[in-house]
Amino acid sequence: HLGDAYWRAGRKLEARFQWSHAKDLDPEPAELATIEDKLANGMKDAEPIDRVSTEKSGGNDG
Structure with missing residues (x-):
């Protein structure tokens, strides 16, 4: 989900x-519960993206 990213x-x-x-x-009930939990509490177990290593890779093949 984009919100997770x-x-x-x-x-x-x-x-x-x-x-x-x-x-x-209009998400399914199980998905709605997950979304509401994220809105209330965020993503406790989410690992942050390491922007420095991502930027160093350059992201291009050439």
């Missing part, structure tokens, strides 16, 4: 916005 990147406000938007899309 934002959370791991440290962009917590944007993560909560995406989760809130997902809640408006």
Whole structure:
């Protein structure tokens, strides 16, 4: 989920916005419970993305 990616990147406000938007899309009951938990508590077990190592790789093949 995009909200999860934002959370791991440290962009917590944007993560909560995406989760809130997902809640408006009529998710299944189990998914709704997960979304509501993320809105209330964030992602406790999420590992942050290491931006430094990502930037060093350059991301291109050439």
